[in-house]
Amino acid sequence: MAWDRRRRRITASAGEPDSRQEDGRLTLLLTEFGGRITHLVTDDQVVALADGTLPRSLCGRTFIPAALVAPFGATCHACSACARPP
Numbered sequence: 001m002a003w004d005r006r007r008r009r010i011t012a013s014a015g016e017p018d019s020r021q022e023d024g025r026l027t028l029l030l031t032e033f034g035g036r037i038t039h040l041v042t043d044d045q046v047v048a049l050a051d052g053t054l055p056r057s058l059c060g061r062t063f064i065p066a067a068l069v070a071p072f073g074a075t076c077h078a079c080s081a082c083a084r085p086p
Contacts, residue, residue: 027083030055031073033064038072040079058082 026043039057049055054062059078 027058029072029075030057030063031066031070033066035066035070036073037076038074039063039076040083 027040028043028046029038030041030046031038039055039059039061041055041057045055045057049065055065056062057076057079059076059082061076061078
């Protein structure tokens with residue numbers, strides 16, 4: 001995934017996972033605190049952040065997210081493998 005400056009949104013590159021899972025949940029990118037790895041998480045996990053719950057990524061890792069303005073790190077290979085193929 002990459003930031004498209006012209007369209008002002010994140011766009012999927014060729015071969016990257018679709019942003020929706022089979023059950024219709026939206027998949028979002030969250031960078032792990034420290035900025036090294038970016039995980040794919042479902043929208044319900046982002047909502048759980050409001051309750052103080054740490055998000056669980058598609059690969060199963062629970063992590064402390066960085067600020068939403070933090071730059072993306074390398075995409076987690078395990079999350080990419082768990083995502084629905086395009």
